[in-house]
Amino acid sequence: MHVFVYGTLTDPDRVAAVLGDAGSASESGDAGTASESSDGDWSFVGDATLQGLHRVDGDYPTLAPGGSVTGRILRTDQVAALDTYEGVDRGLYVRVAVPAVERERDAHDWWRGVDEVAVYVGDPDRLGVADAVSWPEDGDFRERVHRCVDATDVAVGPR
Numbered sequence: 251m252h253v254f255v256y257g258t259l260t261d262p263d264r265v266a267a268v269l270g271d272a273g274s275a276s277e278s279g280d281a282g283t284a285s286e287s288s289d290g291d292w293s294f295v296g297d298a299t300l301q302g303l304h305r306v307d308g309d310y311p312t313l314a315p316g317g318s319v320t321g322r323i324l325r326t327d328q329v330a331a332l333d334t335y336e337g338v339d340r341g342l343y344v345r346v347a348v349p350a351v352e353r354e355r356d357a358h359d360w361w362r363g364v365d366e367v368a369v370y371v372g373d374p375d376r377l378g379v380a381d382a383v384s385w386p387e388d389g390d391f392r393e394r395v396h397r398c399v400d401a402t403d404v405a406v407g408p409r
Contacts, residue, residue: 312372349405
């Protein structure tokens with residue numbers, strides 16, 4: 251799975267603490283080149299921009315409708331570990347699939363074949379930024395995030 255990370259998980263040491271030391275980070279300056287670990291547990295494969303959502307800093311970073319945010323693409327199959335770290339089961343964050351920018355698919359080898367990218371969005375009420383973040387409509391936060399992503403031009407592409 252490809253995950254767009256924009257906060258604490260952009261730090262390779264933090265990712266290693268969450269997912270284990272087996273991964274690797276492309277720190278050579280060429281973020282467009284995939285850096286694989288020997289067993290493929292995780293790797294940063296490139297820099298990216300998420301359009302349609304912007305970063306808001308609270309107790310932990312989260313996203314809100316509008317604008318854009320830069321981050322990194324983390325490739326891993328350890329979804330359960332990421333969900334636990336992000337507090338998905340406790341309602342702290344919601345994992346949502348965001349479409350990959352199609353016109354960019356041939357721009358980088360690591361982007362070929364990527365149709366969607368997972369993004370974690372934190373609940374502003376739980377992260378101390380409720381006054382700074384407005385999600386459209388009423389109801390359950392998870393449903394509001396999914397409806398917003400589905401109804402708008404939220405997408406991620408390489409930077």
